[in-house]
Amino acid sequence: MNRIGLIVQREFTERARKKSFIITTLLTPLLMIALMAAPSLMMVLGKSDTKKIAVVDDTDAQFVGKALVSGETIEFQLLAPGTTLSQARSQFNDSDKAFGVLVIGKDIVDNPSDMQLILNDASSITIEESIQNQIQNIIRTARLSRYNIENMDQILADANVRVGIQTLKNTPQSDDEGSMEETSSVVSWIFGLILGMMLYFILIVYGQQVLQSVIDEKQTRVLDVMVTSCTPFELMMGKILGIALVAALQIVIWAVLVIGASMFVMPLLFGADSAVAASSAELGAIIGMVTNVKFVSGLFLELFLFIVGGFLFYASMYAAIGSAVDTPQDASQFNTIIMMPIVLAIIVMMNIMNDPNSGLVFWCSIIPFTSPVVMMARIPFGVPTWEVAVSLAVLYLSFLAMTWVASRIFRVGVFMHGKKPTWKDLGAWIKMK
Amino acid sequence: MDSILKIEHVSKTYTGHKALDDVSIEIPRGSIYGLLGPNGAGKTTLIRVVNRMTIPDCGNVLFEGRPITADDIYQIGYMPEERGLYKKMKVGEQAVFFARLRGMSKSDATARLHEWFSRLNIEDWWEKKVEDLSKGMAQKVQFIATVVHEPKLLIFDEPFSGFDPINQDLLKNEILGLRDRGATVIFSTHNMESVEEICDDITLINKSQNILSGPVEEIRRKAGGNTFMVVYSGQTSDFINAINGKATLIGQAEGLIGGYTQQKIHIADNADVRPVIGALNDSVMLRSFQEIIPSMNDIFIRAVGGTL
Known part of the structure; x- marks a missing residue:
C-alpha cells in the first residue's frame, strides 16, 4: 500500500x-428523530388547549357572530343580544372563564375597523389572524350580497381557483407525449437548498476535525x-x-438510521394520519421529486461529486490553517475568513430561484470557494453539462x-514554533523552497 | 575516507539568530558518530538539515557522495529528542504503521517487530495503548520504530534520556549491534560517558560552529597533550634531576600509601617518551608510567570554555 x-x-x-465517534454516531439520529417528532408532538399536545372567546355582537340579527365558526383552537361563545361590553368584561374577567371578549361594532360592514378584542391573557398572533380572516370573509360576503346577484354562492365557488404550473425540461431526447422530465422551480430550489445546507454543516463539523488533526x-x-x-x-x-471517509461513514449510518426510524418508528408513534397532516402542495411535490428515482439518480452522481469535492477543498483549507498555527485558539482569525465564502455562497443560493442563470450565479458556481453550494442548488434547475464539468474540474x-x-x-510552519504567522509570513512560506 | 554523509559549509539563520554557522562534517560509513554540544548550540538544527526538515540558507548535504534527495530520507531512521507517538493507537499497530510507511510489507514488518519486541522484553506491550505506557517504555517503542526498517543511517537525538541504567545499557548494546551489522549511527547527546563508550568519532558544536571534530581516541590524546602520571618510590630530588630537560612537572607530588609518590609530568609535544622512562628507571624505582587521557567530559567543558 x-x-x-x-x-x-x-x-x-x-x-x-473512538468511543466518542460511536456515541455521537448513534445519539445524533435519536436527536434528529426527536427534532422531527417535535412538531407532531406539539400538535398532539397543543390540541387540548382550545381558547374560548366571548362575542359581543351588536350587528343586525348578530349575523357576524352567528357566522363565526369554532375550530380546534378557538371556541366562540355568542352572548345574548344587548349584552354590553362592561357586562361581558365582568362576566369573563379571568383566563379560566374565557381567553377574551370580542366586540363587534354595529357598522362593521361599512367600518371594518369597528372591532375590538379584549384579552385576559397574552395575545396570540394565530388567534388574531384566525379571527381577522373569518370576519373579513363574512364582511366580504355581506358586501357582495348587497349587489343582489343571482347564484352568488355558485359564482363565488366557481371563481375560487388554484393554479398549478407544470414545468418540463426541454431535452433533445424528450418528445411531446409527456416523457419530458418534470421539474418544478420551487421544488428544485428547496431540494438544492437542503443539499447546500447539508454541505455547509458537513464542512463546519468535519473541516474543524481536519484542522484539529493537523494541530x-x-x-x-x-x-x-x-x-x-x-x-x-x-x-x-x-x-x-481519512477524515472524509469517516464523515462518509458517519453520514451513511445516520441516513440509514434516520430513514429507517422515520419509516417504521414514526408511524407507530403518531399514527399514520399525522404524517399526512403536513401535506401542503410543495412538500408533497418535494417528497414526490426526492423519491422520483429517475430524477434523483440522474442528479446523484453530480451532486455526490460536488459534495465530495466541496468537502475536500474546504478540508484542505482547514489543513492549511492547521499547518500555520499551534493552537485552535490561534486558528480563529483564519477561521472567520474561511467561513465568509460559505456564507456568501448560501446568500447567492437563496437568490438562485429568481434567475438560475444570472452572471453572479454562474460565476459563483464556477469559483471553487462557492461552487459546491451554489452549483448544487443550480443543478436541479438544469445546468449545461459543460458548466458542470468545468466547475468540477476547477473544484478538484x-x-x-x-x-x-x-x-x-x-x-515551514512546523519548524518555526511559537510565532503566530501573519498573512505575509504565509505567502513567504508557500514560496520558500 | 568512505563517508556516508558529508555536510559542507552549512549555515542556517532563523529570525535574528544564527543556528548554524558554516558547519562542515564528514561521517564515515559504519561508524558511530557523536554530535556534541551545549543546549542551543545547533545540534538539532543540524540534524533537521540532514533530514531535509529544514532547508539550509547555504551549504550542501551529500548522502553517499551526491546531494541528498527526498527519497534518501527513507534510508534514514530518525529518533527525535521530543518523542512522539500517536497516543490513541496500540503499540504494535503503531510500530507496524511506521514500518510500512517506510516501505516494509505488512507481514515483514510484523515478523521483524515481534523479534525486536521480544529482544527488548516488551513483547506483552503489543496490544497496549501508547497513552498507557510510561515515558521510558514509550521510548523503547520509538527506538524500535526507528530502526526496524534497517536504514543505512540512523540518527538518535539524546537516545538515552529517560532511560534507567539497565535500559541505557540494553540500548547501547543494540546501537553497537546495529553498527556491527553495517548501519552508520549519528547521535546527539550531552551524556559524555556514553560518548567515550560507543562513539568512534565526534563533532563538538558550540555557538553554531563546529569547534572540534575527529576520532574520539585522537581527540582525547591530543587534549591530554603528552601528560603522564608517574608513580615511583625514591628521592624526589633524584626524580627531578632525572627528568630535567626532558619533561616538566605539573602540580605537586602526592604521597601514596606504601611510600609511593605520584607526580604528573608533561613531555614536550612530539617528543619521545622513552628517554624519560629510561632516565627515571635509572634513578628511582618506577611503579607505573601512564598517559593521562582526559575524559570527554573534561574535553567538552574545556572546549566550550575555550581553554582546549
Whole structure:
C-alpha cells in the first residue's frame, strides 16, 4: 500500500474506533428523530388547549357572530343580544372563564375597523389572524350580497381557483407525449437548498476535525517522525481523505438510521394520519421529486461529486490553517475568513430561484470557494453539462493545489514554533523552497 | 575516507539568530558518530538539515557522495529528542504503521517487530495503548520504530534520556549491534560517558560552529597533550634531576600509601617518551608510567570554555 493509503487507513481507523465517534454516531439520529417528532408532538399536545372567546355582537340579527365558526383552537361563545361590553368584561374577567371578549361594532360592514378584542391573557398572533380572516370573509360576503346577484354562492365557488404550473425540461431526447422530465422551480430550489445546507454543516463539523488533526500532529510531536517518513503532501492528503471517509461513514449510518426510524418508528408513534397532516402542495411535490428515482439518480452522481469535492477543498483549507498555527485558539482569525465564502455562497443560493442563470450565479458556481453550494442548488434547475464539468474540474484542481499549499505551510510552519504567522509570513512560506 | 554523509559549509539563520554557522562534517560509513554540544548550540538544527526538515540558507548535504534527495530520507531512521507517538493507537499497530510507511510489507514488518519486541522484553506491550505506557517504555517503542526498517543511517537525538541504567545499557548494546551489522549511527547527546563508550568519532558544536571534530581516541590524546602520571618510590630530588630537560612537572607530588609518590609530568609535544622512562628507571624505582587521557567530559567543558 502506498503511503497516502496507509495514512488514510490510520486516520480512519483511529477515528472510527473512538468511543466518542460511536456515541455521537448513534445519539445524533435519536436527536434528529426527536427534532422531527417535535412538531407532531406539539400538535398532539397543543390540541387540548382550545381558547374560548366571548362575542359581543351588536350587528343586525348578530349575523357576524352567528357566522363565526369554532375550530380546534378557538371556541366562540355568542352572548345574548344587548349584552354590553362592561357586562361581558365582568362576566369573563379571568383566563379560566374565557381567553377574551370580542366586540363587534354595529357598522362593521361599512367600518371594518369597528372591532375590538379584549384579552385576559397574552395575545396570540394565530388567534388574531384566525379571527381577522373569518370576519373579513363574512364582511366580504355581506358586501357582495348587497349587489343582489343571482347564484352568488355558485359564482363565488366557481371563481375560487388554484393554479398549478407544470414545468418540463426541454431535452433533445424528450418528445411531446409527456416523457419530458418534470421539474418544478420551487421544488428544485428547496431540494438544492437542503443539499447546500447539508454541505455547509458537513464542512463546519468535519473541516474543524481536519484542522484539529493537523494541530494534534504538531502538539504530540509525532510530526518529526512523520515528516521523515513521508512528504508533507502525503501527510495532508492522507489526513483529509481519512477524515472524509469517516464523515462518509458517519453520514451513511445516520441516513440509514434516520430513514429507517422515520419509516417504521414514526408511524407507530403518531399514527399514520399525522404524517399526512403536513401535506401542503410543495412538500408533497418535494417528497414526490426526492423519491422520483429517475430524477434523483440522474442528479446523484453530480451532486455526490460536488459534495465530495466541496468537502475536500474546504478540508484542505482547514489543513492549511492547521499547518500555520499551534493552537485552535490561534486558528480563529483564519477561521472567520474561511467561513465568509460559505456564507456568501448560501446568500447567492437563496437568490438562485429568481434567475438560475444570472452572471453572479454562474460565476459563483464556477469559483471553487462557492461552487459546491451554489452549483448544487443550480443543478436541479438544469445546468449545461459543460458548466458542470468545468466547475468540477476547477473544484478538484483547487483541492489539489490547496493541499499542496497546506503542505508547504506545514513544512515551514512546523519548524518555526511559537510565532503566530501573519498573512505575509504565509505567502513567504508557500514560496520558500 | 568512505563517508556516508558529508555536510559542507552549512549555515542556517532563523529570525535574528544564527543556528548554524558554516558547519562542515564528514561521517564515515559504519561508524558511530557523536554530535556534541551545549543546549542551543545547533545540534538539532543540524540534524533537521540532514533530514531535509529544514532547508539550509547555504551549504550542501551529500548522502553517499551526491546531494541528498527526498527519497534518501527513507534510508534514514530518525529518533527525535521530543518523542512522539500517536497516543490513541496500540503499540504494535503503531510500530507496524511506521514500518510500512517506510516501505516494509505488512507481514515483514510484523515478523521483524515481534523479534525486536521480544529482544527488548516488551513483547506483552503489543496490544497496549501508547497513552498507557510510561515515558521510558514509550521510548523503547520509538527506538524500535526507528530502526526496524534497517536504514543505512540512523540518527538518535539524546537516545538515552529517560532511560534507567539497565535500559541505557540494553540500548547501547543494540546501537553497537546495529553498527556491527553495517548501519552508520549519528547521535546527539550531552551524556559524555556514553560518548567515550560507543562513539568512534565526534563533532563538538558550540555557538553554531563546529569547534572540534575527529576520532574520539585522537581527540582525547591530543587534549591530554603528552601528560603522564608517574608513580615511583625514591628521592624526589633524584626524580627531578632525572627528568630535567626532558619533561616538566605539573602540580605537586602526592604521597601514596606504601611510600609511593605520584607526580604528573608533561613531555614536550612530539617528543619521545622513552628517554624519560629510561632516565627515571635509572634513578628511582618506577611503579607505573601512564598517559593521562582526559575524559570527554573534561574535553567538552574545556572546549566550550575555550581553554582546549
